[in-house]
Amino acid sequence: MTTTHPTALIAEDEPLLAQALAMDLLGTWPELRLLAPAHDGDEALERALTQQPDVLFLDIRMPGRSGLEVAQTIVEDWPTAAVLPLIVFVTAYDQYAVQAFEASAVDYVLKPVQPARLATTCQRLRHLLSQRGGGVGEDALLQQLRQLLTQPAPASERLSVIQVSSGNAIHLVPVDEVIYFEAADKYIRVITAEREWLIRTALRDLLAQLDPALFWQVHRGTVVRASQIAQAVRDESGRLILSLRQRPEKLAVSRLYTGRFKGM
Structure with missing residues (x-):
């Protein structure tokens, strides 16, 4: 340039x-x-x-x-x-x-x-x-x-439970149990400590219903519960990688959201 x-x-x-x-x-x-x-x-x-x-x-x-x-x-x-x-x-x-x-x-x-x-x-x-x-x-x-x-919805409109379908049943998953959300094609993976669910919605619509103090977007396709982040470490390429408290997966933080972790 x-x-x-x-x-x-x-x-x-x-x-x-x-x-x-x-x-x-x-x-x-x-x-x-x-x-x-x-x-x-x-x-x-x-x-x-x-x-x-x-x-x-x-x-x-x-x-x-x-x-x-x-x-x-x-x-x-x-x-x-x-x-x-x-x-x-x-x-x-x-x-x-x-x-x-x-x-x-x-x-x-x-x-x-x-x-x-x-x-x-x-x-x-x-x-x-x-x-x-x-x-x-x-x-x-x-x-x-x-x-x-990030344009959060008023507290009165925030989600407390998420409705997910499994076969002929509809399950109500408390938002308090969700560790992270991850966009996958036209679906969102809802990850708890024990299992994962799929819901069909846009991540931006879901974000508007979550408390931004509790759930942090760390990538355009990933939103994680802040209290579930155990540590943030840079890998050999300089990317910031998150370890979680109750899940074995590692989550990458994009350039746009690394500023959240300057104090960690």
């Missing part, structure tokens, strides 16, 4: 909007080198990981993965030795924008994009790119993405 002629990828499913943003960017930031735009979340993810641009402009609502889901997966799958890209979310919905995007490494612009706001964003990006040696700004990026991806 270079800050002299930085590269940027626009992910926008409406071609006219993508073209307009590209023209505005080139007028505001002439030295920026724009890659061919991505037209949905899956293409944005593939292109970002392959081409490794310095800056990503991600539409929040796209076919396939949302902009937030793309950002989460990029951070988790980005090469460990490489500096993370800067991320700008593009949204027509200002409820995403007020306080959530104020960290220095994550920004937003509202549709229709206003030249003055885009100029401010570009100025911020230039400043951050000039300071990126040693991963400057990455902690702020990871912290903000964690906040954006």
Whole structure:
């Protein structure tokens, strides 16, 4: 990556909007080198990981993965030795924008994009790119993405039991007995000390019903009960690996969530 002629990828499913943003960017930031735009979340993810641009402009609502889901997966799958890209979310919905995007490494612009706001964003990006040696700004990026991806439900709506089917029977599994949840295709594995169950739901929907003080997301597909974590150890490749108190499995912690364990 270079800050002299930085590269940027626009992910926008409406071609006219993508073209307009590209023209505005080139007028505001002439030295920026724009890659061919991505037209949905899956293409944005593939292109970002392959081409490794310095800056990503991600539409929040796209076919396939949302902009937030793309950002989460990029951070988790980005090469460990490489500096993370800067991320700008593009949204027509200002409820995403007020306080959530104020960290220095994550920004937003509202549709229709206003030249003055885009100029401010570009100025911020230039400043951050000039300071990126040693991963400057990455902690702020990871912290903000964690906040954006974690929106807990009110206590009154939190789960106390989980209904699971087994043959012709429906079992009620107390949430207090769950050690961790793991996404598996279209299902979630519900793991207790004695056995595991399968439920058909999206992990993001389940997360919204769990107490974030009790259950920690440690990977885009794994949520673990914090009190069941015995220790966190880095392996030879630098990955953080969790040992559990009542299960033999080892759980990997993704780059996005390693900040949880700085005190361990």
